[in-house]
Amino acid sequence: MAIATKLNKLRPLVLNRDRHVCQMCGAFREDRDPYTGHKVQLKVGYVVPPQHGGHTELGNLRTLCCACDEGFRRIPYLPRPNLSDLLKALKQSKDSDLKVLESLLCAKLTISR
Numbered sequence: 730m731a732i733a734t735k736l737n738k739l740r741p742l743v744l745n746r747d748r749h750v751c752q753m754c755g756a757f758r759e760d761r762d763p764y765t766g767h768k769v770q771l772k773v774g775y776v777v778p779p780q781h782g783g784h785t786e787l788g789n790l791r792t793l794c795c796a797c798d799e800g801f802r803r804i805p806y807l808p809r810p811n812l813s814d815l816l817k818a819l820k821q822s823k824d825s826d827l828k829v830l831e832s833l834l835c836a837k838l839t840i841s842r
Contacts, residue, residue: 735785736773743773747792753801756794763796770795781806 749758749771756762760769774793777783793801810818819827 732779732785736790739785739787739790740773742787743790744771744792746787750792751794751797752791753793753797756797762794772798774798774801777808778806781808 750756751769751771756769756771758769758771761767762769772793772795773790775783775785776789776791779785783789819830822830
């Protein structure tokens, strides 16, 4: 099946799953675009683009407003670091950086409880 055809079939499922809310900025379809003043238009975009190995499947698609979709297209794609790269970076971190990271993690754990 062609990518465009598959994407067209998945589009309503993604929009409904995401409740018609931009997954980057939180804009609703009823909101006004801060740049144009027009009603927000929502699109379905990739988390990992196909040119970087992403697939056209529900788990790799998300709802985006036009502003976020445009911004996302303009920045270079950076793959998610793997665990060994993160651990190596942590080992090379200064004590002050680790204290900031620890406080951020504690704050996140407190909020999510």
